Amino acid sequence: MSRSFSVTLDLHPKHLLGFAIVAFLGVWPWLPFAPFSVVGDAIVAAEYAIVAISLVLLVGWVGQISIAQAALVGVGAYTTALIVQHLSVPFPANLPLAAACSGAAAAVLGAVALRVRGLYLAVATLIFGYMADEFLFHQTWFSGYGGEAVISQPLIGHQGAFPSFDFTDRRTFYYVAWACALIALYAVANLRSGKTGRAFFAVRGSEVAAASLGINVTRYKLLAFVISGVLTGVAGNLIMVGQQAASSDQFDLSVSIFYLSIAVVGGLTSLGGALVASLIFASLNEAFLRVHALNGYLDVTSAVLLAVVLLAYPGGLGAVPAMLRTRQRQAAHLLDRFQRGLRLRRVLRRISAGREVELAGMRTADAPSSHLGEPPPMQESASAPERSTATGPDEETGVLSIASFRRNRVVLDPDRTTRPPLIEAEGITVRFGGLVANDDVSFTVCEGEIVGLIGPNGAGKTTLFNAVAGLNQPSAGRVRLMGRDVTDWPVHERARLGIARTFQAIQLFPQLTVFENLMVATHLQNSTGVLAHIVASERSIRADLAARERVREVLEMLDLQALAVRPVRGLPFGNLRMVEVARAIVTGARAIMLDEPASGLDNAETERLADLLMYVRGALGITLLVIEHDVPFVTSVSDYMYVIDRGRLLAEGPPLEVQRNEAVIAAYLGQAVPSSARRDAAAGARGG
Amino acid sequence: MELMVLILLALPLVAAYALFALGITVIFQASRVLNLAHGGMVILPAYLTYSFAKAGLPILLAVLLGVLSGALLGIVIERVFVRVLRKESVTTQTVGTVAAFGLILAFTSKVYGTTPLHMPAIFPVGFVSVGNSSIKYGALGLFGVMLVLAAALFALFRFTAIGLAMRGAAENARAALLMGINPERTTQMAWAMGGALAGVAGILLGSITDLEPFTLSLQALPAFVAVLIGGIESLPGALIGSIVVGCVIGALPGLPYVGRIQGASQLVLTAAALVVMALRGQRLSLGDMRA
């Protein structure tokens, strides 16, 4: 299980080219004809790249708009000056210190700004940037006289003698700056492919769903702020040490907007794109300032570039590889068909087999953290549309049919008290203003049961559900999960106890594939921390592998492998419902609450869903609470039922009893019904 | 007493920020986008009015054309940047407005230059004495216009169907369609209104000070603070926020000790914003589910 250095050694010409490029990049500043000003631009590009990476994380992955990055860079730069002047700590020791200061500032900003939502956050960061620009960076005690801070950087060793290391020499500093940029890139890329990255995407995709999977949304947003703050601190430190001076103009609002433009042109979510965009903007600077005829057009050009990229290519530079691959794939298919026609198939297939494997591998891996060499074991799934299997999606409709699960009929002891209660609601009353949505409702779900909660539309079922899940605060009553009183607990805490849920309006994470959606659900089972992910420690990799194993198991169990690598967006509704259930199972929950799972499904799908639920309870031993208004469905699966109408508990009991309850029937049909019609209705419900 | 005088003197700033904040709020209510291009919608109409006046048109006509161009600018921004990006995330839409702002600023400073330009006066030139100092007629005019427009806006939103339609269409476009309301039309109207409001503010402000692209567009910034303090959901909130912000920025530098510190008013505003945000803290709620 050697993990670290199993870099495959087949030397593709592509790799050799890569090495040559890297070698050149390492050596060029010292070549005799290297223009000195371009070396300076390269350093600036590294600094841009670090800030752009911080924006990709904060804005692209977690979705929190920040217009304060330049201010945070300024904090890093000025604190570096203070550290050097007052504490005499030299570079590079002052780098982590300055980065920590910026991180702390970002934490403060985040802690306050996250109390408000969405667009307010953008305004809050705007205000911070504005305040720093006008106030903080003109205070002599902080940013020096007139907003200008100066440090002097000693030389290590004696000039001319070896060893000596002069940080003020641009060519030497080039290495330092790019080393920092590459380390930052590596660290953030590591984050992305692990638990933390998935949590970030989950927070962006659907905060409610993320919380229901145990992700502390606020904590992760704050974490994103802190990490991006640390990165900006690094950039600020490099600016101060490299230039030995900084003035407040470098950190004003327009610069924050400029940094944002770089990240956008790179495609907000792509690290590689951010890197390339940084290089582009640094070169633009050079071109527009050096070339006399272009002077004065830099602002216009950057603005136009940003606008064009946004409007025409929203994916930015990060989308370019995918676009190229699509073209390449199309070209390859055309070529293939052409060659088939020419009967050169056999010979060419051997050549193209290597390419096919790569293509299949590449189709599923879009990211800089690409996994070279080994194709995913689920290769058949990647080419599923071409072949049809019994469990593959239907060619026409794309609907994956739910394999039939054996209907595990479990016989439970009618005495409910023999089973420990997992979910208890006591006297829940929920008021919205003057409207009483739930009035003193109580129910219990005991281990091993499938409990149904039904009621006509508007009865207050979903409100009750959300009160139990933690999205509503009941005005009276207690909620107990696994025996603990959780009435005041936030949503993510409740998930820790082993409760999962599904949503009526599917809350999957749209930018991720099915597999990734399920991977998010392994969050609670993965106890590794952020730092472990950043360094990609042994433990974190192992935890990641274990998570993948678990997800694969669940996918197999539910026969969903065919969907694994498909993005969630675009899948038919029935499949999405299945995926949500699978996600709940992956969490390892002891009890799952389902909010109107049958809504949006046709009759056949509903049948299958019922089978699935029975299977989940029977084979996996998971307790279920199902809230529905489709009576036949619920009665066919439940062991015990509660009926709610107009906010009040109307009846409870085993399904047969409840079905015959006159009050219940009246509630649904609106009037008392003669007994013969009742019998027919009951028969019809069972058969449906 | 002295404070009263200071607050009176802050009226033109209050008026300007109020017009900006109202524009930002109207746009937000109708299209759920934070318009960071507002600063751009302030300067371009002002410069166009300047050009029209320079070309010989009577000043009032020039102002009218300027306001219309502001409305047009709002529609263009909506069409080009916001609508196209609607299928992307809200983040991308906001960045889109940033791009629009950058374009307008770059274009304006390229064409008109950064030397301050002087617009012919719209209101009669002169002063009204207040205590030891004076308020320009133009500043009073700005305040008066703001009152009129704010009242008109309130009336429009409260008493007519249009306002309701705008907000409804923003909340749930599909339902609005089913009710016969064209959400695109209402959004356009909202942006046009926002643009016109910004234009009016820019023109009047420019005529009592002078036209310089960076400084003038920067004036919209405190309006965002006002919007945060007052709440972006409500027009009255925008007004209250503007009063707070205008008084702080206008009056604080006049105070004896505090006024000396560079950036003191911005610090105070930030503190106020922090307090507001702390009080407004929310836990995860139903509103956070994707529609």
Place this chain on the structure above:
Amino acid sequence: MSQVTPPSSSPPAPGRSFPPGAGWLSVLALAVIIVGVSAIQVLPRFGPASQPIAIQGVGPGAGGTGLGTTALPSGVALAPGVVGGAAGQHGSIAKGPGVATGGGAASAQSCNSTNNGGATDTGVTATSISLASTIVNSGVGQSFLGPVQYGMQAVVNRVNRGGGICGRHLNLTVVDDGWDAARGCSDIQSFIHDGAFALPVVPSSEGLKQCIDSGVIHSAGIPVVGSDGMLFDQYQASSKADWVWPVAASTLSTMHIMAIDAYRNHNARTFCLVYDSKYHFGIEGEQAFKAEIGRLGGKLTFEEGLDPDVTDYSGPVNDWNNNCGGVDFAGMLLEPDEAGRWLSDNPTLPKGKGGVAGAQPMFSNSLTANCGDICDGIKVFTGYRPVVDPAYSNLPSVVQYENDVRAESSQADLTNQFLEGGYDGMLLVVQCLKAIGAHLTRAAVKAYLDSTTFAADGNGLTQPLTWRPGNHFANVAMKAYVMVANSGRVTGYRPDSAGFITDPNAGADAPSD
């Protein structure tokens, strides 16, 4: 919500192959490197080889005069309290020892590209001298600093048309830096690396400032000749700016002179000041003004700091009116558009007793174009002989300035004092190079400039300018011009009768870091 590229961590590959996981060991390695490299720097053997910059015993930013230990040579009539000498009268100026004015004259006569000694220093060849400067061709500063390049180019072109200096043509490279400090200093460092001999004028003062303050200019030993930025950093001849010779009058001197003029020539005893509180020139000038009033025995009744980013100054104006209603004199240390906005808010201004005066930046078309009647009677000080003064319409130096610049650009605003200063600075460069002659080295430049008097005949664009080692406050005389306005427009300037006024405390009140 959508993204075009699904970000991926998904391919269910069994293990990471690339990039390899680093593990905690890598963190340890990184920590060792950081601590090691840092620790090494505190060891004497490896420690700082270069001392922090402090020459001639006067440390950087020492409060006080910053004059260093070298006094001005005697014979220059700069006794304290002397004011209002008639224009051009300056007493006899003895040349200090070792001035190479005549030296090299012999070689200057037959000095051409075959016998000038060839490459005598970096950037010098037998046929060329390479000069480089940053300019402001874009951004906010473009309107008032952009034209300076025409002044520089005008002089260079005239010299080259005449065959150059000692057979060497002047190669002037100019690069736009958008008035950005970081970019500007980086460009200057590139110039140094690429072998420029000297940096003339450098109108983009932000970048120059950063390079001076961070020690780049001093450690490179490259002459910066004829700068006109007015900020204190360019005058720190005892420390970081020993290679910088400014031709402009410093902001410090401007404010000293403003106070002295009001006190002595108009008997003002109570003063008020309005200044820009955000930018350097305002902050530096304010304390100089305050200190000078203290020395004179007057009283600074009130001072008002303005934020340039605010458009409406009614609050500060109210404050001003409450406090400055009866003062004798009001000083304005503002940028032109700030000044315009402040004035339009109707502050009470003293009309008699010296009234109101503004610093050199206010001597600008952008103020007069928009100002109106309120500007009538306000005077502005300048350290140059401006073209608007009818007394100079026949002065050869002024006439030549006009013609030269007009040849470069038909639209440049000749009253722009930065432009005039830049032109003058370039003249200084040329005089210096001519005087040194064939054996052109940077050291020779330094020796020459530190012992010379420029425009010594009193008929140049400035009063005679004298630099000495440790004291580069050469331009210490300014003249005031009063704006004349009627029917709502400023129509012109009237020279103030006091003529050139000299600052007896040049260099005093250096800003403390």
